[in-house]
Amino acid sequence: MTRTPWWEQTWSIVRLLTAGLIAAAVIAQAQVTIGGAIDDGRDVGTTIVNFFSFFTILSNVSSAIVLAWAAVWLWTRGTGPGADRIRVEPTAIAVALACVSTYMIVTGIVYNTLLRHIELPQGTTVPWSNEILHVVGPAVLLLDVLLGPRRRALGWGTIGAVVVFPIVWVGYTLVRGPLTVNPVTNAGWWYPYPFLDPNVQDGYAGVAVYVVGIAAAIAIVAWAVVGVGRRRGAQPTGSIAGSVQEPSASAPLGR
Template sequence: MTRWWPYVRFGAAGLTLAAIIAQLSLTVANSRAAPTEWGSHIPTVVTNFLSFFTVLSNLLGAIVLVILAVWTLTRGRDRRVEPRGLAVLLTCVSTYMIVTGIVYNTLLRNVELPQGMTVPWSNEVLHVVFPLFLLADVLFAPKRRLLPWSTVAVAAIFPVVWAGYTLIRANLIIAPASGDPWWYPYPFLDPHLQGGYLGVAGYIVGIALAIVSVAAFVVWVGRRRGAPDGVAVVPAAPVAL
């Protein structure tokens, strides 16, 4: 598996980047055709696109997989485990993608979007295929490093920063599609739909618990399958769910 897993990572990252580009291209094309000033403001539209947690998580995940694949095929050939920094990054993006898959398929799967706003295959790659691949990477990828439990706290930093950024920025822009003087990437973050910020806070707490729980799971699997640097890795069966 050590020999061909880097190429699988390359493939997964390439498919994900293609999905992001396809969806961004359609989003920009729709913006160019928009009849309103706010709808056709491409800088805002592109920034909104890159403000989705799903897009950011997929983009970061693809980048980390490419870096790891290159490392494995070059300097990592004779190394037993991943570098600590890359191992922490991989734990973080794996957590974000697994949570993305869970949240989308439990809260957002049945949310209807305007016709022509989404690339169907891209949507499935970003919300289903890549999350499942990162889960498989956690369970089966070679050269897994044993990380301390404090990595769970590290994984929680980015989502907290993203949530703060989202709630602050939301009321500073006009929604391109509706013209509302606010824009939220997800309906469960919109206080106008959730009966105020208390309702939003409930969702944020729930997602925060999901992130911490999934991060703990990813670290736990790594501690069972991996080894600290300099310790020989004993082949082990994949962790059964």
């Protein structure tokens, strides 16, 4: 079913609708967060930077862009004249999908295991937006790994590309945290999540435990995402014209 023209078109619509839904959720939450800062006379610039310093926001924004990109590619270049020669998604889209799928799946896991029980101040969070960013989006990206059409088999070296952004983000967060005044509490630090806050975790040793755990989760999820893609991409793929993709069409991003 996932290798038929009908499914390719259907899943592209799912991707585009999900991208729009995620974009709407991010915008809705941004309006409440930034609007609240303006109304209360808080530092708007810091509030905006803080908003886009959450891994959840960054992973959702990037996934919306990549999902829309993949959908547009299929409609403009993956079908029509010559489509029988375009048997799998381009390497750039395949790597981007592997990255955002990993980030979103990890976002869903971390939120629902570590953060869901934390009560948020009323009026600062948009409930439906919160569920889309932490549950619906991650679920669709998981399904995309399992059901998305034109899957390219990537090399194991792709895992290295996937983990680059989380490493950079953690470094950025830990460096910026003690240099940023919390615009809400006026504390001399700000961290997007309590498990990265050394003031909450009794120092950086406590933070390190969470960082190592989350890093392991990202690596494992990335391995699974790439592994599923390799398995699906190495199978014969019927194109619109009925031709067959050979396993050698896999992208050589590492063995």
